[in-house]
Amino acid sequence: MGLQLLNEQIVLFRKDNGSVVALEDRCVHRQAPLSRGEVVGDFLQCAYHGLCFDGSGNCVRVPSQNLIPPNARVRHYPATERHGLIFIWMGLTEEPDTEPLYEFPWDEEDDWHETHIHLHTRFSYLLLIDNLLDLSHLAYLHRSTIGIDAVADEATQKTERAGERIRVSRWMENIDQAPTHIELSGYIGKVDRWQQIEFCPPGYFWIQTGSAIAGGGGANAKGKDLLIKRNSVHMVVPETETTTNYFYTTVHKTGTLSEEREQIFKDRMAHTFHEDVELLEHLSRQARPQSPMIDLATDAGALQARRILDDLISAQGNLAPPV
Amino acid sequence: MGLQLLNEQIVLFRKDNGSVVALEDRCVHRQAPLSRGEVVGDFLQCAYHGLCFDGSGNCVRVPSQNLIPPNARVRHYPATERHGLIFIWMGLTEEPDTEPLYEFPWDEEDDWHETHIHLHTRFSYLLLIDNLLDLSHLAYLHRSTIGIDAVADEATQKTERAGERIRVSRWMENIDQAPTHIELSGYIGKVDRWQQIEFCPPGYFWIQTGSAIAGGGGANAKGKDLLIKRNSVHMVVPETETTTNYFYTTVHKTGTLSEEREQIFKDRMAHTFHEDVELLEHLSRQARPQSPMIDLATDAGALQARRILDDLISAQGNLAPPV
Amino acid sequence: MGLQLLNEQIVLFRKDNGSVVALEDRCVHRQAPLSRGEVVGDFLQCAYHGLCFDGSGNCVRVPSQNLIPPNARVRHYPATERHGLIFIWMGLTEEPDTEPLYEFPWDEEDDWHETHIHLHTRFSYLLLIDNLLDLSHLAYLHRSTIGIDAVADEATQKTERAGERIRVSRWMENIDQAPTHIELSGYIGKVDRWQQIEFCPPGYFWIQTGSAIAGGGGANAKGKDLLIKRNSVHMVVPETETTTNYFYTTVHKTGTLSEEREQIFKDRMAHTFHEDVELLEHLSRQARPQSPMIDLATDAGALQARRILDDLISAQGNLAPPV
Numbered sequence: 004m005g006l007q008l009l010n011e012q013i014v015l016f017r018k019d020n021g022s023v024v025a026l027e028d029r030c031v032h033r034q035a036p037l038s039r040g041e042v043v044g045d046f047l048q049c050a051y052h053g054l055c056f057d058g059s060g061n062c063v064r065v066p067s068q069n070l071i072p073p074n075a076r077v078r079h080y081p082a083t084e085r086h087g088l089i090f091i092w093m094g095l096t097e098e099p100d101t102e103p104l105y106e107f108p109w110d111e112e113d114d115w116h117e118t119h120i121h122l123h124t125r126f127s128y129l130l131l132i133d134n135l136l137d138l139s140h141l142a143y144l145h146r147s148t149i150g151i152d153a154v155a156d157e158a159t160q161k162t163e164r165a166g167e168r169i170r171v172s173r174w175m176e177n178i179d180q181a182p183t184h185i186e187l188s189g190y191i192g193k194v195d196r197w198q199q200i201e202f203c204p205p206g207y208f209w210i211q212t213g214s215a216i217a218g219g220g221g222a223n224a225k226g227k228d229l230l231i232k233r234n235s236v237h238m239v240v241p242e243t244e245t246t247t248n249y250f251y252t253t254v255h256k257t258g259t260l261s262e263e264r265e266q267i268f269k270d271r272m273a274h275t276f277h278e279d280v281e282l283l284e285h286l287s288r289q290a291r292p293q294s295p296m297i298d299l300a301t302d303a304g305a306l307q308a309r310r311i312l313d314d315l316i317s318a319q320g321n322l323a324p325p326v
Numbered sequence: 327m328g329l330q331l332l333n334e335q336i337v338l339f340r341k342d343n344g345s346v347v348a349l350e351d352r353c354v355h356r357q358a359p360l361s362r363g364e365v366v367g368d369f370l371q372c373a374y375h376g377l378c379f380d381g382s383g384n385c386v387r388v389p390s391q392n393l394i395p396p397n398a399r400v401r402h403y404p405a406t407e408r409h410g411l412i413f414i415w416m417g418l419t420e421e422p423d424t425e426p427l428y429e430f431p432w433d434e435e436d437d438w439h440e441t442h443i444h445l446h447t448r449f450s451y452l453l454l455i456d457n458l459l460d461l462s463h464l465a466y467l468h469r470s471t472i473g474i475d476a477v478a479d480e481a482t483q484k485t486e487r488a489g490e491r492i493r494v495s496r497w498m499e500n501i502d503q504a505p506t507h508i509e510l511s512g513y514i515g516k517v518d519r520w521q522q523i524e525f526c527p528p529g530y531f532w533i534q535t536g537s538a539i540a541g542g543g544g545a546n547a548k549g550k551d552l553l554i555k556r557n558s559v560h561m562v563v564p565e566t567e568t569t570t571n572y573f574y575t576t577v578h579k580t581g582t583l584s585e586e587r588e589q590i591f592k593d594r595m596a597h598t599f600h601e602d603v604e605l606l607e608h609l610s611r612q613a614r615p616q617s618p619m620i621d622l623a624t625d626a627g628a629l630q631a632r633r634i635l636d637d638l639i640s641a642q643g644n645l646a647p648p649v
Numbered sequence: 650m651g652l653q654l655l656n657e658q659i660v661l662f663r664k665d666n667g668s669v670v671a672l673e674d675r676c677v678h679r680q681a682p683l684s685r686g687e688v689v690g691d692f693l694q695c696a697y698h699g700l701c702f703d704g705s706g707n708c709v710r711v712p713s714q715n716l717i718p719p720n721a722r723v724r725h726y727p728a729t730e731r732h733g734l735i736f737i738w739m740g741l742t743e744e745p746d747t748e749p750l751y752e753f754p755w756d757e758e759d760d761w762h763e764t765h766i767h768l769h770t771r772f773s774y775l776l777l778i779d780n781l782l783d784l785s786h787l788a789y790l791h792r793s794t795i796g797i798d799a800v801a802d803e804a805t806q807k808t809e810r811a812g813e814r815i816r817v818s819r820w821m822e823n824i825d826q827a828p829t830h831i832e833l834s835g836y837i838g839k840v841d842r843w844q845q846i847e848f849c850p851p852g853y854f855w856i857q858t859g860s861a862i863a864g865g866g867g868a869n870a871k872g873k874d875l876l877i878k879r880n881s882v883h884m885v886v887p888e889t890e891t892t893t894n895y896f897y898t899t900v901h902k903t904g905t906l907s908e909e910r911e912q913i914f915k916d917r918m919a920h921t922f923h924e925d926v927e928l929l930e931h932l933s934r935q936a937r938p939q940s941p942m943i944d945l946a947t948d949a950g951a952l953q954a955r956r957i958l959d960d961l962i963s964a965q966g967n968l969a970p971p972v
Binding site: 012029031033034035036039048049050051052053066067068072074075 | 804
């Protein structure tokens, strides 16, 4: 399987024991992509002239000769698999950061129902980080689904930083529900609504959202007072400077949404993401600005995130996103 | 409504009183195109985070906060509407040239029948100005419609300049008719034919053409001696260095052309413009020349036009085309 | 007929006496491609304003005026026609290399059946030269048609150089047949197989291949012992740095292949070329390498060919490929 991360071509394959290997996807001989080749035992065989590489990137066979040139080696990336994710260390330092930072933060023993969306997009990952850390945009860009005016003009927003992590908490009291939430909950009265976004660099977001009948206890509401409670993980994986893979996983407790309403929810989320992607691709395409940009109070989270990323990039010369 | 002029993105909207506003099409916050937003009263509201701008480009509302940053402003272009055209001043000087230079030069009270063609093209507006000021090309490029050899090799051409305007007059005596003109007039004998092109910078052309039975009085011919008399305005509106909007309006007196012949005329003109566009797009696409170019006597009008445009560009640092 | 060679636009036309003229495909006036024009007697007439050029590139007529500007001339390329090929001298030196280097090396009097394939490809001609001079790639890239492992790991390869020509000879003894060869010969036993590639710069290959029943005399086998004997000419004609025209002609003696088998052969070759083109286009598209490349023993021919081409390019400042 070939993929592109941070402008580099990478090939992934599994050895006989199931462990994952990540190598540069370019044969050391005539640069054919190794991802077009075949896995032969623990080795990956090039599709052009048949050179074989082992799990550390060393060439172990050249079909047309017995001598293997000593420098016949492709780049090897340390890779770890956890929570169903593969983490690839692309830093220039030899020593990988062995602590995977990402996880699915819901209790795995519980009975959660997962929904996945994957989007390949033509914009810089930075635009998506801005987007997710300033949810006031729901009021305008997503007013046909999950936004209403009050998400921008009646929200109290708090931004906290702990080490390299950022938490943006938003609280909206006694407001109307957005169209999709009326559809899903069947409730048309006033609600208290909350959004909590935790950003973990380089590109992981844990977003907890919900709404309860106004005055019903907010995120602590129980029973019929609690209308919606949702956990989502958004992963932003840069492919090149101008293209990004966007992975979204969300859960709700099994049985809390009928099959029909779950389908409505998926349709509405797909529509919502499409609105984001369409706008961000347009921003990415347009010519450089003539006018300077201004920042608003709601940008606090995004600005801190960009600063953290800049520091990480300077420190490591590279990023290590998950796949 | 968003459009691109001279490499700049511009959004047009109408205020409640109907007057036209032209602003930079890029929000000062995160650069979303304002043309995707909504007109709310006299204001334009951004589709991303809901910032509102007034008719002079000042931000007058930020939904998520009360304070409006003092530099929250997008560029404003003076705009005037006249003769159904909108004139946008894009010069670097504050003071617009308030005198719209363009008009439809036929008597509006008379009973004229208008025909419009709009083409979006991928070539520099300069190539189209060259094309329209040297109509000798009809003899070769448009020989299946409005050209015959004599338009190149039997024409007397005169080029006059008055201020920033140029007039090229062409007179062809006792020549055959071109195929389309035979179709339209039903006449197959010899004619006298004339073409008069008036160029008004930056990109306006008034073209008067006609033919009369040979010796019948030329442009002053009356009754059956006058075969064809046509007024056209061509407007050349640069979008970028390599793309151009081309607007064409032509008139004939109501009743002088049957519906069937009018359709023939439109078909033939569309075919003719297609030949121009196809060739000029090819010229625009091809690699830079290896050989130097030469100019001919028929290029006198085009060369003067380019000189006038160069002077205007140096003087103002910009052009002000109509929309 | 217009074509592009070595980044230059060239127009070819025939004079009344049938001789071929090659000129720069760009009118000296407004740069219209002359290949859109018409041949009028021994002259080529531009499609835009009707200028006419003779066989040496001089303008001989300007319809709209009597005076022909003295510098109205387009570049002329010496051209020769031989063996059905047109050779165009694009060197900077005035004196062309008049000795056409290419030919179809089969006896023209004999009863050969020719098959032609032409491919327009998006890769550098150098990648195709590498490909054709190292046929060990058949073992991996073309294993569904003309390759098996033994073509890489059981071949004896010899590389010879004579002047500017290179000959790579490959001999495989007592090996299995490749799938397509089983289909064509109906023979499933062991064979001796040979491949001889003669490269003549800048881009001509004469390839002789065959197989005989193992121990049956190799290329000298007669009668039923000789299973396959094939002559092919491959011509690699650079269009730009990144696009190449690839011409292939192959022959077999009339009557040695049934119509049905000949169709199978054409289908299999088309499939094989498609595999090459698809891989080489991918190589050409991919970003520049991060890792250095290594060369193998089988690359001897390709490395010598590149050295010869570099020398020729330095000496002449240009290449003279056939069309």
